[in-house]
Amino acid sequence: MSTRTLVVVGHGMVGHRLVEALRAKDVDDQWRIVVFGEEARPAYDRVALSSYVDTWRAEDLELGPLEGADLRLGDAVVSVDRDRRVVTSASGAEVSYDALVLATGSVPFVPPVPGRDLPGCHVYRTIEDLDAIKATVDRSTRRIGRHSGMVLGGGLLGLEAANALRGMGVSPHVVELAPRLMPIQVDEGGAGLLKRLVEKLDLTVHTGTSASSIELDGDRLIAKLTNGLELDLDVVVFSAGIRPRTDLDLGLPLGPRGGYLVDDACRTSDPNVYAIGECASIEGTVYGLVAPGYSMAEVVADQLCGAASVFPGADTSTKLKLLGVDVASFGDAHATTEGALEVVVNNAVAGTYSKLVVSDDAKTLLGGILVGDASQYAMLRPLVGKDVPAGLLEPGGSAELSLPPDAQVCSCHAVTKQTITDAICAGVCTDVPTIKACTKAGTGCGSCVPMLKQLLTECGVEQSKALCEHFDHSRAELFEIVRATRITSFTELVGKHGRGRGCDICKPAVASILASLGNGHVLGGEQATLQDTNDRFLANMQRNGTYSVVPRIPGGEITPQKLIVIGEVARDFGLYTKITGGQRIDLFGATVDQLPEIWRRLVDAGFESGHAYGKALRTVKSCVGTTWCRYGVQDSVGLAIELELRYRGLRSPHKLKSAVSGCARECAEARGKDFGIIATENGWNLYVGGNGGFTPRHADLLVSDVDTESLIKYIDRFLMFYIRTADRLQRTSAWLEGLDGGLEHLREVIVDDSLGICADLEAAMAAHVEDYADEWRGVLEDPEKLARFQSFVNAPGTPDPTISFREERGQRVPVLLGIPEVAQ
Amino acid sequence: MTPVCELSALRPEQGVAALLPDGSQVAVFLTFDGSVHALDNIDPFSGAAVLARGIVGDRGGRPVVVSPVYKQAFDLTTGACLDSPDHSVAVHPVRVRDGVVELT
Ligand code: SRM
Ligand SMILES: Cc1cc2nc3c(=O)[nH]c(=O)nc-3n(C[C@H](O)[C@H](O)[C@H](O)COP(=O)(O)OP(=O)(O)OC[C@H]3O[C@@H](n4cnc5c(N)ncnc54)[C@H](O)[C@@H]3O)c2cc1C
Ligand code: SF4
Ligand code: FES
Numbered sequence: 001m002s003t004r005t006l007v008v009v010g011h012g013m014v015g016h017r018l019v020e021a022l023r024a025k026d027v028d029d030q031w032r033i034v035v036f037g038e039e040a041r042p043a044y045d046r047v048a049l050s051s052y053v054d055t056w057r058a059e060d061l062e063l064g065p066l067e068g069a070d071l072r073l074g075d076a077v078v079s080v081d082r083d084r085r086v087v088t089s090a091s092g093a094e095v096s097y098d099a100l101v102l103a104t105g106s107v108p109f110v111p112p113v114p115g116r117d118l119p120g121c122h123v124y125r126t127i128e129d130l131d132a133i134k135a136t137v138d139r140s141t142r143r144i145g146r147h148s149g150m151v152l153g154g155g156l157l158g159l160e161a162a163n164a165l166r167g168m169g170v171s172p173h174v175v176e177l178a179p180r181l182m183p184i185q186v187d188e189g190g191a192g193l194l195k196r197l198v199e200k201l202d203l204t205v206h207t208g209t210s211a212s213s214i215e216l217d218g219d220r221l222i223a224k225l226t227n228g229l230e231l232d233l234d235v236v237v238f239s240a241g242i243r244p245r246t247d248l249d250l251g252l253p254l255g256p257r258g259g260y261l262v263d264d265a266c267r268t269s270d271p272n273v274y275a276i277g278e279c280a281s282i283e284g285t286v287y288g289l290v291a292p293g294y295s296m297a298e299v300v301a302d303q304l305c306g307a308a309s310v311f312p313g314a315d316t317s318t319k320l321k322l323l324g325v326d327v328a329s330f331g332d333a334h335a336t337t338e339g340a341l342e343v344v345v346n347n348a349v350a351g352t353y354s355k356l357v358v359s360d361d362a363k364t365l366l367g368g369i370l371v372g373d374a375s376q377y378a379m380l381r382p383l384v385g386k387d388v389p390a391g392l393l394e395p396g397g398s399a400e401l402s403l404p405p406d407a408q409v410c411s412c413h414a415v416t417k418q419t420i421t422d423a424i425c426a427g428v429c430t431d432v433p434t435i436k437a438c439t440k441a442g443t444g445c446g447s448c449v450p451m452l453k454q455l456l457t458e459c460g461v462e463q464s465k466a467l468c469e470h471f472d473h474s475r476a477e478l479f480e481i482v483r484a485t486r487i488t489s490f491t492e493l494v495g496k497h498g499r500g501r502g503c504d505i506c507k508p509a510v511a512s513i514l515a516s517l518g519n520g521h522v523l524g525g526e527q528a529t530l531q532d533t534n535d536r537f538l539a540n541m542q543r544n545g546t547y548s549v550v551p552r553i554p555g556g557e558i559t560p561q562k563l564i565v566i567g568e569v570a571r572d573f574g575l576y577t578k579i580t581g582g583q584r585i586d587l588f589g590a591t592v593d594q595l596p597e598i599w600r601r602l603v604d605a606g607f608e609s610g611h612a613y614g615k616a617l618r619t620v621k622s623c624v625g626t627t628w629c630r631y632g633v634q635d636s637v638g639l640a641i642e643l644e645l646r647y648r649g650l651r652s653p654h655k656l657k658s659a660v661s662g663c664a665r666e667c668a669e670a671r672g673k674d675f676g677i678i679a680t681e682n683g684w685n686l687y688v689g690g691n692g693g694f695t696p697r698h699a700d701l702l703v704s705d706v707d708t709e710s711l712i713k714y715i716d717r718f719l720m721f722y723i724r725t726a727d728r729l730q731r732t733s734a735w736l737e738g739l740d741g742g743l744e745h746l747r748e749v750i751v752d753d754s755l756g757i758c759a760d761l762e763a764a765m766a767a768h769v770e771d772y773a774d775e776w777r778g779v780l781e782d783p784e785k786l787a788r789f790q791s792f793v794n795a796p797g798t799p800d801p802t803i804s805f806r807e808e809r810g811q812r813v814p815v816l817l818g819i820p821e822v823a824q
Numbered sequence: 825m826t827p828v829c830e831l832s833a834l835r836p837e838q839g840v841a842a843l844l845p846d847g848s849q850v851a852v853f854l855t856f857d858g859s860v861h862a863l864d865n866i867d868p869f870s871g872a873a874v875l876a877r878g879i880v881g882d883r884g885g886r887p888v889v890v891s892p893v894y895k896q897a898f899d900l901t902t903g904a905c906l907d908s909p910d911h912s913v914a915v916h917p918v919r920v921r922d923g924v925v926e927l928t
Pocket of ligand 1: 540541542548549550582585586618619655673690693695731
């Protein structure tokens with residue numbers, strides 16, 4: 001029974017975490033929780049706010065649902081009576097509390113530039129702010145050239161805002177008062193490189209200056225800078241820092257830089273009132289990062305449950321990838337510790353800068369800055385305050401690093417190396433996904449994931465890339481071997497590059513590679529013996545040993561005449577019939593002997609294999625699009641059919657699914673697909689790496705507003721790149737997540753052709769399209785292949801006596817098979 | 825002595841099923857080294873008569889067939905399931921005489 005009431009003011013990231021933490025710790029439900037949130041929507045992932053411009057879908061930023069709290073959204077707390085312990089909200093609600101937690105966050109700081117309130121001037125903090133910026137850009141009447149914008153502030157947030165503007169088709173000017181970009185995190189050397197790198201990306205950087213005024217000129221904005229420059233703009237974004245939000249006046253002392261002053265237990269001078277997150281000044285320091293806020297939330301949840309707990313201090317390290325440029329800064333990055341030494345490597349040619357800060361005796365690592373290449377960050381950050389590993393400071397600089405057990409590996413969730421290695425050694429965690437699931441490490445910003453992989457290796461969990469006991473190579477390596485050597489058979493491949501006679505892992509993988517590289521019919525010669533269950537008979541095996549038949553219905557479009565044929569075939573062979581989730585029809589219960597007879601009827605009527613059995617293209621789903629739908633902006637059915645016919649039969653590491661929607665309403669669910677296309681007024685948006693299934697993932701936007709020809713070119717390249725480099729049975733979603741450099745890298749390869757392989761990828765796809773032939777027709781035309789579709793070698797035509805059916809809802813379904821006695 | 829089929833009807837690493845006079849079924853395999861093996865065709869994990877349709881290869885050098893349903897491996901020479909010590913399938917002695925595969 002809840003006996004006490006907690007009121008939380010502010011439903012932001014930290015307030016949300018507090019509720020989660022308290023619900024987990026308050027096992028006997030002592031606390032009733034009331035949360036007031038001024039924003040009308042529930043807490044969302046503000047850290048990922050900038051990704052909103054990729055999709056404009058607020059749902060993508062949602063945090064988990066808030067359970068076990070009375071949530072009052074769109075209702076700000078306007079006053080607190082600490083004597084009576086009652087809060088009053090804007091709607092007039094009064095709630096008494098036993099404990100009050102202030103989690104009001106911050107407000108953007110807008111310098112007092114004349115003109116800062118003009119229409120077209122914005123801040124960058126909430127989803128609504130981004131909507132407003134977009135509305136300004138959309139309204140702008142500029143007809144010639146790109147839109148132009150100014151971001152005031154060249155710190156971390158300013159650069160993020162500039163990137164977001166770029167995503168809206170605006171060329172941004174970044175104006176920073178300090179003499180360099182990111183003055184808090186990066187030193188002069190690093191910032192110089194950073195500036196050069198971002199200027200290559202259509203950003204104009206003005207440092208050492210600020211705006212002196214902003215004026216309206218017709219419907220345009222003119223900003224004057226203190227260095228005399230004038231900028232002609234469509235939009236202005238202020239990103240000059242944040243201030244703790246303390247407009248709710250409780251008569252409590254504030255810290256030296258604002259913020260409700262609290263002790264190391266997050267308690268204000270009133271023992272019933274706490275403050276956490278960005279509005280708290282914890283022993284005088286205000287943190288503008290989410291991880292310290294989360295630790296404060298945990299501390300308060302502990303206190304409320306009667307446990308003594310104090311704020312452990314915070315790691316203000318940052319790593320980000322802005323506009324494709326790595327920047328990381330950790331520990332005492334600016335070498336403020338007395339006697340600190342700096343080791344700088346500035347490689348102008350490679351475009352990398354690194355600085356390590358060590359103690360005066362060069363024994364302890366204090367901090368560092370990495371620009372251009374931050375791959376060492378995950379290993380170095382946890383070593384701050386620990387011994388400098390041998391070899392690290394030598395020219396060439398990397399070393400075999402081993403962390404002490406108490407080093408914090410994941411700072412988002414405060415997980416130490418010990419916790420992770422314990423879980424690995426106990427056998428609970430065997431790979432990165434299981435570490436994420438059981439320790440939470442790696443589930444925040446993701447920057448510690450490389451370290452998790454290294455810990456697995458350190459604990460002796462072999463992250464072997466070997467496909468199986470027969471090959472030491474990964475699938476991607478085997479693909480390259482087969483491509484380069486033009487080996488065409490498993491026997492030759494295993495003889496030259498492997499050992500033994502193969503197994504159920506390597507044989508289907510090699511079969512898939514051979515098929516992707518076009519080696520004739522998948523049941524031709526030795527290939528038949530490599531195929532996995534379903535490919536072996538070009539049909540999906542069911543629980544009783546019978547098969548299902550799925551003819552291709554491109555885009556889900558079918559004539560009544562063809563529907564009738566399917567109906568007739570199903571009736572004549574007594575097949576159970578079901579509409580699949582892939583916009584086509586599945587016919588179940590065929591025996592091996594029946595498969596060719598069924599397919600002969602279907603092929604004669606113009607059907608072909610739907611590859612429901614293969615690791616190959618399944619379906620390209622479509623919505624009705626412009627032809628019928630009053631909202632459609634492009635012909636989604638036409639494109640879906642074109643794509644399905646183009647990629648049919650394409651063998652890949654795992655199955656491939658696609659969909660095309662005719663407008664942003666997305667009725668075809670394209671973002672759940674390996675490649676999904678959504679129509680826009682101007683063309684198509686291409687999304688990649690979506691997945692339903694076991695671990696659903698929304699696809700990421702790869703390119704937008706492209707015409708059909710470019711779209712197909714990008715899909716060709718995407719699919720072929722995936723086919724060449726993915727692991728066996730790795731869907732595009734997992735492949736993309738594991739790809740070094742992620743989506744940005746993929747875009748470089750596919751769109752900018754950074755590896756110079758696009759022509760090759762396109763040629764490979766052209767060859768596939770050219771060589772395509774229906775697999776089932778191939779079987780029907782070849783007596784030798786046909787002969788294998790029989791139940792018994794010594795009794796052709798005799799049906800398997802173990803198969804029997806019963807009736808359910810008017811159709812035949814399998815009789816459950818008895819399992820034979822276990823023979824010991 | 826039950827003749828099953830001509831040896832020429834078998835292809836390396838591609839099993840076939842044969843129906844026996846008592847209505848039971850065997851799965852017959854020719855391995856890459858030319859030897860012939862026969863197991864019960866019923867997969868003890870699913871009850872389906874499908875072992876003949878599994879992938880043939882080796883595990884640590886032992887010749888195996890992998891059930892097409894849930895992928896357990898069975899030793900072709902002993903019938904033992906290598907993934908579960910509690911399961912196995914019966915092995916049928918075979919020989920090849922005058923180009924004909926016979927169960928003995
Ligand atoms: C028939 C169908 C269910 C239905 O009656 O609607 C189906 C049936 C099977 N699915 Fe599915 N899936 C079917 C749509 C889906 C969908 C929905 C979709 O495609 O829009 C999904 C989620 C979307 C996705 O894949 O991202 C789906 C996710 C899976 C998964 C999980 C994949 C994953 O990445 O986690 C498997 C297992 C696997 O592939 O390893 C699977 C595997 C299977 C297999 C092949 C399992 C097997 O080996 O026996 C089933 C046999 C089909 C058969 O015998 O014909 N099926 N399956 C659907 C066939 C669609 C088609 O026309 O081709
Ligand atoms: C674009 C952007 C990028 C960022 N990137 C990073 C990053 O990479 N890494 C990182 O660690 N941090 C990052 N941050 C900072 C991070 O988002 C914040 O540290 C975090 O959101 C703070 O959480 P909070 O709950 O304290 O405040 P908030 O999330 O701001 O939540 C406070 C909530 O309280 C509400 N509120 C205020 N007053 C009242 C009242 N009187 N009554 C009711 N409700 C009230 C507000 O409306 C708000 O919803 C970023 C922030 C932005 C804007
Ligand atoms: S996605 Fe758009 S075009 Fe397609 S059916 Fe839905 S509303 Fe119509
Ligand atoms: S450090 Fe951010 S997820 Fe681990």
